[in-house]
Amino acid sequence: MTRASFLLGYRTMLIEFDCSVQLSNVVKQAATSCEEFNDEFDPQIRTADPRFGDFQANGVLPFAKKAGLNPRELSEKLLKSIPLSDYWNTSLAGPGFINFKLSEKYFFEWAKKFSDKQSIRSAIKEKKSKKVVFDFSSPNTAKQMHVGHIRSTIIGESLSRLFDFFGHQVIRDNHLGDWGTQFGILLLSIKKLGVSLEDLGADPIAKLEELYRQGNQLVKDNESNLDEARTELVKLQNGDSENLTLWEKIKEISMDSFLKIYDLLDVKFDFSLGESFYRDKVDEIYAKLLSFKICKEDDGALVVFHPEHKRFAKQPFIIRKSDGASNYATTDLATVQYRFEKWNAEEIIYVTDGRQRDHFDQLFLTVKKWYSAEDISPPKLFHVWFGTILGDDNKAIKTRDGQPIKLIDLLKEAIERAKLLIVEKNPSLDCSEVEKRAKIIGLGAVKYADLSQDRTLDYVFSWDKMLAMQGNTAPYLQYAVARINSIFRKAQSQPEDSFNIFQTSLSESERNLFRKLIFFPVVLKQTVKELKPHFLCTYLYELSTDFSSFYNQNKVMVENEKIRSNRLLLCSQTILFLKTGMAILGIETLQEM
RNA sequence: GCGGGAGUAGCUCAGCUGGAUAGAGCAUCGGUCUUCUAAACCGAGGGUCCUGGGUUCGAAUCCCAGCUUCCGUGCCA
Numbered sequence: 001m002t003r004a005s006f007l008l009g010y011r012t013m014l015i016e017f018d019c020s021v022q023l024s025n026v027v028k029q030a031a032t033s034c035e036e037f038n039d040e041f042d043p044q045i046r047t048a049d050p051r052f053g054d055f056q057a058n059g060v061l062p063f064a065k066k067a068g069l070n071p072r073e074l075s076e077k078l079l080k081s082i083p084l085s086d087y088w089n090t091s092l093a094g095p096g097f098i099n100f101k102l103s104e105k106y107f108f109e110w111a112k113k114f115s116d117k118q119s120i121r122s123a124i125k126e127k128k129s130k131k132v133v134f135d136f137s138s139p140n141t142a143k144q145m146h147v148g149h150i151r152s153t154i155i156g157e158s159l160s161r162l163f164d165f166f167g168h169q170v171i172r173d174n175h176l177g178d179w180g181t182q183f184g185i186l187l188l189s190i191k192k193l194g195v196s197l198e199d200l201g202a203d204p205i206a207k208l209e210e211l212y213r214q215g216n217q218l219v220k221d222n223e224s225n226l227d228e229a230r231t232e233l234v235k236l237q238n239g240d241s242e243n244l245t246l247w248e249k250i251k252e253i254s255m256d257s258f259l260k261i262y263d264l265l266d267v268k269f270d271f272s273l274g275e276s277f278y279r280d281k282v283d284e285i286y287a288k289l290l291s292f293k294i295c296k297e298d299d300g301a302l303v304v305f306h307p308e309h310k311r312f313a314k315q316p317f318i319i320r321k322s323d324g325a326s327n328y329a330t331t332d333l334a335t336v337q338y339r340f341e342k343w344n345a346e347e348i349i350y351v352t353d354g355r356q357r358d359h360f361d362q363l364f365l366t367v368k369k370w371y372s373a374e375d376i377s378p379p380k381l382f383h384v385w386f387g388t389i390l391g392d393d394n395k396a397i398k399t400r401d402g403q404p405i406k407l408i409d410l411l412k413e414a415i416e417r418a419k420l421l422i423v424e425k426n427p428s429l430d431c432s433e434v435e436k437r438a439k440i441i442g443l444g445a446v447k448y449a450d451l452s453q454d455r456t457l458d459y460v461f462s463w464d465k466m467l468a469m470q471g472n473t474a475p476y477l478q479y480a481v482a483r484i485n486s487i488f489r490k491a492q493s494q495p496e497d498s499f500n501i502f503q504t505s506l507s508e509s510e511r512n513l514f515r516k517l518i519f520f521p522v523v524l525k526q527t528v529k530e531l532k533p534h535f536l537c538t539y540l541y542e543l544s545t546d547f548s549s550f551y552n553q554n555k556v557m558v559e560n561e562k563i564r565s566n567r568l569l570l571c572s573q574t575i576l577f578l579k580t581g582m583a584i585l586g587i588e589t590l591q592e593m
Numbered sequence: 594g595c596g597g598g599a600g601u602a603g604c605u606c607a608g609c610u611g612g613a614u615a616g617a618g619c620a621u622c623g624g625u626c627u628u629c630u631a632a633a634c635c636g637a638g639g640g641u642c643c644u645g646g647g648u649u650c651g652a653a654u655c656c657c658a659g660c661u662u663c664c665g666u667g668c669c670a
Contacts, residue, residue: 321668491629
């Protein structure tokens with residue numbers, strides 16, 4: 001084939017959303033015409049250092065090593081087989097990197113093609129949609145949600161949104177801790193103190209917590225009270241109607257308080273099947289695991305060992321306690337079965353604290369053996385774990401008197417702090433507008449602070465840092481969006497409007513912004529693959545800084561129609577990606593700040 | 594004891610799973626508003642990537658050993 005015909009082919013080639021996929025195909029195609037390469041060759045397209053280009057293919061080096069060839073010579077040969085294109089320039093560098101520098105033609109055509117919501121959604125959509133259950137938030141009933149629940153709730157919601165964006169079928173299931181031993185003490189307390197659950201005052205969940213504390217005291221004070229608490233629990237578990245009614249009421253009060261928080265955070269669940277839902281399904285689990293000889297009795301408890309595992313050969317997975325009661329291991333097994341059989345879940349993603357890693361490793365191993373014995377392939381199970389939120393003292397965050405911080409208080413404080421900043425900058429703004437913005441900015445800051453750091457690490461909680469306008473924060477991103485909105489107000493148009501494009505030469509900051517926009521799909525894929533929202537956050541922050549540079553150096557609303565139109569296109573795509581990305585993070589944006 | 598995280602600028606963190614001269618923000622110092630929001634932007638200084646070995650064209654990233662620190666480790670979740 002001649003170079004001319006190659007070129008012809010490229011003119012008709014469709015531009016893909018993910019440029020790295022496109023380049024990978026180009027390089028692979030070129031490799032087929034070089035006899036040295038075979039199917040194992042992976043071009044390894046990566047984003048490049050701006051000094052060298054926009055993307056680079058690293059794959060020749062490891063391939064040459066394996067084949068015992070000179071990498072530089074092999075790259076030269078491959079490069080010659082890559083057809084000329086007016087979409088990019090290629091160059092060879094170093095020991096054998098192939099660099100791609102995208103042309104202005106490519107930038108403009110790409111931006112034009114992916115300038116609206118529908119086009120990017122359909123471009124990113126996975127061909128095979130999966131049914132994925134997200135198990136997150138999962139607070140215990142009869143207690144208020146505290147700061148310890150925030151990460152699961154925010155990360156779980158964000159990942160759910162991300163999967164939804166990729167076109168998967170997402171089921172959000174709040175696996176409530178509603179069947180624990182806490183109910184014995186609570187029921188005792190309610191009965192001893194003669195409290196009516198219908199009349200707990202303005203803050204019923206706080207009252208329940210107090211009753212629990214009082215119950216604990218009763219149990220400590222008097223041995224017979226402890227026995228009574230146990231009796232109440234057994235009565236509940238055996239279906240005593242009075243206790244069940246109380247338990248239902250407690251659950252209702254708890255859900256009301258959770259919903260207030262979920263409303264604030266804009267989190268919605270498809271199901272809230274707690275541990276209690278599985279209480280009549282655990283016997284079947286015992287029977288099955290016993291029949292498959294996966295579990296055995298040990299010290300009176302029913303346990304699973306994994307002899308092939310260095311640690312779980314000795315460390316048991318206890319599925320039935322020696323007193324005959326089930327625990328969370330049992331309900332988690334029953335839950336896998338239910339989600340698989342009733343919902344046809346293909347994947348289940350658990351979002352919990354990293355301290356539960358052993359539990360989930362053991363659960364996953366047990367499920368694997370169980371389903372293997374049934375000769376069925378189980379759903380894929382993933383544990384998305386996260387670190388601890390630390391206070392100033394680098395220890396798990398607590399109030400001054402050592403109590404866990406109530407989540408509702410934390411969220412309210414975020415809103416209050418945001419309010420102060422808004423009023424400081426806009427003293428004449430009316431109250432309702434201040435309220436509205438404070439909610440968006442304050443809650444956005446809290447969410448972003450959590451999502452923007454690698455979830456597997458502990459992080460230090462800092463109001464000043466998360467609400468700052470400089471650096472990797474939600475308000476900084478929201479400010480960029482507000483400035484773009486401001487430009488469109490002046491232009492008397494909308495970001496969604498269609499803009500004519502005129503291929504012009506680009507200033508440095510314009511080019512940088514285009515380049516960053518091109519990376520959006522690459523980052524989305526990385527985020528969903530690693531289940532780490534901070535990749536997306538880092539990208540959105542960089543996109544915002546590149547926009548800010550552009551904004552300061554290039555006036556959009558200029559006389560020259562071509563330049564104006566092109567810059568509006570850039571603004572339009574920037575705000576589209578920012579808003580899309582932030583929506584995945586669960587963060588709202590504003591017209592004005 | 595065993596197992597698992599973490600250790601990168603004074604501080605808080607990134608670093609695309611082995612790529613080119615390790616990057617941001619804060620803090621410090623200096624500059625930019627008659628302009629679409631200066632809540633911003635531009636620039637400067639700041640590094641034994643915990644230590645020591647190893648693997649190779651190439652290591653913050655992989656393997657081994659050690660140090661510091663956090664967490665888990667039989668009836669809580």
